Amino acid sequence: MKQIQLRQVSKSFGDVEVIPPLDLEIEDGEFVVFVGPSGCGKSTLLRLIAGLEDVTSGQVLIDGADATAIPPARRGLAMVFQSYALYPHMSVRRNIAFPLRMAGLDRAEQERRVDEAAKVLNLTEYLDRRPGQLSGGQRQRVAIGRAIVREPTAFLFDEPLSNLDAALRVGMRLEISELHKRLSTTMIYVTHDQVEAMTMADKIVVLQHGVIEQVGSPLELYRAPRNTFVAGFIGSPRMNLLEGAEAARHKAHTIGIRPEHIAISTRKGDWQGVVGVSEHLGSDTFFHINCPDFAAPLTVRADGELDLSYGSTVFLTPDLAHLHRFDDNGLRLT
Amino acid sequence: MARATTFRQKTITTIIAWTVAMVIFFPILWIVVLSFKSEGDAISTPIRVLTSAWTFDSYAVVQDRSDYFKHFFNSVIVAVGSTLLGILVAVPAAWSMAFVPSQRTRGILMWMLSTKMLPAVGVLYPIYLLFIELGLLDSRTGLVIVLMLINLPIIVWMLYTYFREIPAEILEAARMDGAGMRAELLYVLTPMAIPGIASTMLLNIILAWNEAFWTLNLTAAKAAPLTAFIASYSSPEGLFYAKLSAASVMAIAPILVMGWFSQKQLVRGLTFGAVK
Numbered sequence: 312m313k314q315i316q317l318r319q320v321s322k323s324f325g326d327v328e329v330i331p332p333l334d335l336e337i338e339d340g341e342f343v344v345f346v347g348p349s350g351c352g353k354s355t356l357l358r359l360i361a362g363l364e365d366v367t368s369g370q371v372l373i374d375g376a377d378a379t380a381i382p383p384a385r386r387g388l389a390m391v392f393q394s395y396a397l398y399p400h401m402s403v404r405r406n407i408a409f410p411l412r413m414a415g416l417d418r419a420e421q422e423r424r425v426d427e428a429a430k431v432l433n434l435t436e437y438l439d440r441r442p443g444q445l446s447g448g449q450r451q452r453v454a455i456g457r458a459i460v461r462e463p464t465a466f467l468f469d470e471p472l473s474n475l476d477a478a479l480r481v482g483m484r485l486e487i488s489e490l491h492k493r494l495s496t497t498m499i500y501v502t503h504d505q506v507e508a509m510t511m512a513d514k515i516v517v518l519q520h521g522v523i524e525q526v527g528s529p530l531e532l533y534r535a536p537r538n539t540f541v542a543g544f545i546g547s548p549r550m551n552l553l554e555g556a557e558a559a560r561h562k563a564h565t566i567g568i569r570p571e572h573i574a575i576s577t578r579k580g581d582w583q584g585v586v587g588v589s590e591h592l593g594s595d596t597f598f599h600i601n602c603p604d605f606a607a608p609l610t611v612r613a614d615g616e617l618d619l620s621y622g623s624t625v626f627l628t629p630d631l632a633h634l635h636r637f638d639d640n641g642l643r644l645t
Numbered sequence: 646m647a648r649a650t651t652f653r654q655k656t657i658t659t660i661i662a663w664t665v666a667m668v669i670f671f672p673i674l675w676i677v678v679l680s681f682k683s684e685g686d687a688i689s690t691p692i693r694v695l696t697s698a699w700t701f702d703s704y705a706v707v708q709d710r711s712d713y714f715k716h717f718f719n720s721v722i723v724a725v726g727s728t729l730l731g732i733l734v735a736v737p738a739a740w741s742m743a744f745v746p747s748q749r750t751r752g753i754l755m756w757m758l759s760t761k762m763l764p765a766v767g768v769l770y771p772i773y774l775l776f777i778e779l780g781l782l783d784s785r786t787g788l789v790i791v792l793m794l795i796n797l798p799i800i801v802w803m804l805y806t807y808f809r810e811i812p813a814e815i816l817e818a819a820r821m822d823g824a825g826m827r828a829e830l831l832y833v834l835t836p837m838a839i840p841g842i843a844s845t846m847l848l849n850i851i852l853a854w855n856e857a858f859w860t861l862n863l864t865a866a867k868a869a870p871l872t873a874f875i876a877s878y879s880s881p882e883g884l885f886y887a888k889l890s891a892a893s894v895m896a897i898a899p900i901l902v903m904g905w906f907s908q909k910q911l912v913r914g915l916t917f918g919a920v921k
Contacts, residue, residue, distance in 0.1 A: 363817050383820045396818035400836045409832075413823035457822065467821075 313375070314339040314497050315360060315465060320369035322355055322521075329355050330521035332369060337465075337499065337514075342491050344512035345501045347544070352521035353501045354469055360499065361467050362386050373464060384413075389458035390467040393474060395450045397442040403429075403453050404438040410461040428456040431490075448479045455490070465497035472507065484511060505545055509533070517541050539641040542567045548597055548610045550635070557604060563636035563644055570597060570612040572633040577619070580626025584609065586619045600625060673897075680704070680890035687886035703891035711874060713895055720870035720896075722785050723860070724853040727792035728800075728846050734793070735800040736842075740830060742801075743808035744816060754805065757798040765795070765858045776863060783865045791863065792853045799852070800845055807841030808834070840910070847907050854900045871896035 315337040322330040330352045337343050345353040358364040360371060362383035371379050378386050389410070397406050404425055405412075411421045429435045432452045442450055451471060458466055468487070472480045488511050491498050502508055508515050509529045517524040517532065517540070525537040529545075536542035542550045550567045558566045574580065575598065584602035594615045599608045611627060619625060636644040678694065679687045686697040707713065742750045772791065773782075781787030811834065819833040835842070857872040864873055875896050878889040904911065 361821060363820065382825075383817075384823045384825055388821065390818065390821040392814045392818060394812060394814050396812065396814040398815065398819075398833060398837075400839075409819075409824075410822035413828060457818075461823070 313337070314341075314373070315499070316370075316372040317356075317360070318370040318372065320356075320359060320371060321367050322352075322359060322364065323367045328367075328521070330359075333521075333523055335516065335523065335526070337497060340495045340497055342488075342498045342500065342511060342513045343516060344508040344514070345499065345516045345518060346503065346505055346508040347518035347524075349503055351518040353503075353518050355521075356518070357467055357469055357499060357501045361388055361390055387464040388467055389461060389463035389465075390469065391451075391454045391458050391471045393470040395442070395454045395474075397450060397453055397457075399442055402439050402441060403434060403445070403456075406442065406453055407434075407456045407460055410457060414461060424460045425456075428460045431459070432456050447475050448483065451475065451483060452486075455487070459490070459494070463496065465499060468498065468500040470501055470503070472502075473504075487511065506547060509545065515545070517544060535643065536567075536635065537643050539565055539567070539637050542635055542637070548612075551607075551609045553605055553609075555605070558636075561634065561636055564639040565637040565641065567635035567637065568629045569633065570610040572630040573609065573611045574628045574630070575600075575611050575613050575617070575619075576626045576628070577623075578626065580628040582609075582627045582629075584625055584627060586621055586623050586625055589619065589621070591615065598625075600627060602627070676890045676893050679886050680894045682887050684885060684887045687890070703887040704895070707878070707888055707891045707895065711877060711892075713874065716869055716871045716874040716896075717899070719785060719788075719868055720854055720872075720899075723788045723792060723868075723870050724850045726785070726789040727796065727853045728849040730789060730793045731797055731800045731849060732804075732842060732846060735797060735804050735845075736830065736835065738801050739804035739808050740834060743805050743811075744813055754802065757801060761795075761798050769858075769862060773862070782863060783867045783869075785868045787863060788860060788868055788870070791859050792856055795856070795859065796849050796852055800849055803845040803848070804838070804841065807838050807845070810841075811837055844910050847903075847911055851900055851904060 313336050315335075317333060317335040319332040319334060320330065321328065321332040345356060347353050355364060359366050362371075362378070362381065366379060369379075370377055373386060373388075398409065401409065407425045407428055408421045411424060416424075425438070426435070429438055432455060434449070434452055434456060437445060437449060437453075442453065445453065451474075454471070471487075472483050475483060484507060487498075487500075491511075500507075500511060512529055514526060515529055515532055516526050519540055525532055525541045527535075532541060532545045536545060536550075539552055543552060546569055548570050550569050551573070552565055552567050554565050558564060582602050582604060584600035587599040587601050587608055589599070590597040592615065596613050596615055596617055598611045598613060598619060600611055601608045609627065638644055680703055681699045681701070682694060682697060683700055683702060686694055689697070742754065776782045776787055779787075781790070815837070816829055816833060819829045824833065854870075855872070857876070860870050860872045861876055864870070875889070875892045878885055878892045
């Protein structure tokens with residue numbers, strides 16, 4: 312069932328059109344990630360769905376009903392903010408209970424639901440503390456607790472992990488995915504981090520300048536990027552995009568080849584190059600190879616055991632089965 | 646890096662600071678001293694003022710001649726009343742300007758402030774006529790309304806500055822959590838702004854307490870606050886220094902004590918947003 316639908320939704324701030332009219336459909340229970348570089352309009356799109364911003368034109372439908380004119384308080388959505396946005400003057404318990412209090416639930420029911428959420432999120436022993444006395448990760452959990460108690464139609468996450476340190480981010484990423492599996496409630500998640508998008512999403516929406524570049528599952532986007540922007544944005548390290556004679560040889564304006572689809576050898580191959588910087592991750596090593604034929608260095612993934620010294624000559628062979636071809640508008644050729 | 650200060654520099658700045666403080670404080674000290682003297686001693690040369698006998702006579706006479714507590718009570722009602730009413734009006738105003746600004750918000754704020762630059766006497770005539778028409782002359786209600794209006798720009802500006810420091814995301818979170826506008830103002834914004842609201846109230850009580858132009862012009866006997874109480878002892882010939890001083894001390898003492906106890910809050914309020 313289509314749970315959230317955007318029909319020709321657009322948004323302008325003054326004379327600046329941040330989001331040209333777009334359509335989007337989100338299925339019930341889906342984990343959708345909006346991803347794109349900063350300033351691409353992903354947060355604005357989320358805020359339009361939340362109702363925190365008014366649409367300039369178009370319609371937002373929630374559960375089939377037009378919600379365009381409904382204030383955020385009555386859309387039945389819950390939101391987790393980047394800054395956590397906890398109420399600093401309330402205890403954790405009262406923070407989590409706030410939406411229930413607003414909904415007019417009786418005390419006993421509020422208590423029961425808060426305790427339940429606290430148990431799920433490991434917050435039971437912090438219930439009487441103030442947000443100021445908690446760590447970043449705990450605050451984020453309180454924000455999530457405040458979102459889940461009211462059993463919303465959908466959860467909206469606005470870059471919820473970007474204020475956490477790297478280790479905590481991976482942990483919280485798993486917790487949110489786990490939560491989605493357990494609640495099977497629709498989640499819309501905004502991030503600029505394509506790794507978060509790839510690891511968490513059922514469906515990724517890639518945005519640039521307010522325009523949807525591609526919608527699809529993580530692997531669809533990875534295997535068949537619709538244009539050079541998606542090709543370069545999804546995947547880490549990014550896909551090598553080459554133009555010129557080599558591209559023309561494949562009857563394309565631009566060709567793309569991912570770092571893991573290039574074989575590296577010290578003896579023979581299609582392209583010759585010189586080893587630049589190498590990044591050792593342990594399991595893998597990424598080499599940046601300068602080829603005289605190409606303008607930019609190529610990134611190549613190799614086994615973690617492989618050790619090549621800076622400046623040595625190597626040969627590269629692309630795996631043609633995984634070659635992506637794009638026309639002069641940057642669109643994928645089939 | 647801490648600034649290196651020598652002992653000499655410290656001594657000099659300390660002396661300068663104390664000198665400035667004493668110059669500012671001296672008139673008040675002088676009033677206090679004079680209030681404990683007889684009228685004869687009060688107008689004599691400075692030396693005799695300090696050596697002559699101390700007496701409570703002036704206080705007794707002042708209390709006997711004019712009812713201090715009636716004026717005190719009026720001052721309290723006018724200061725507190727105008728402040729509470731002002732807060733009630735200014736919180737929603739500052740909220741809308743801080744969180745839902747429009748292109749004209751800046752202009753409106755400046756315009757509100759500009760009314761403070763108008764000489765009060767310029768609007769005395771129309772307001773006086775209005776007061777006659779509405780039967781508000783010499784009434785505490787009238788004073789509360791006028792003092793609220795004249796201090797409103799300051800209250801709105803101060804609250805606006807405080808509200809600007811509150812992250813908008815927290816209010817948005819409240820909206821997402823199902824809070825309507827009333828709940829948002831009542832349960833989220835106001836509690837978070839309590840330090841700011843408290844400083845604003847303190848400052849406004851002091852301003853309203855000290856306000857003399859309107860309180861003197863719009864009252865006679867019934868609603869006269871302490872400013873009128875002092876004024877009734879001032880005479881052009883200046884022959885009643887001791888009584889005037891005693892009346893002044895009685896009028897400023899309550900607000901001085903309040904200011905003393907709340908100075909931390911006040912300083913915080915006045916410098917809020919200045920340093921970040």
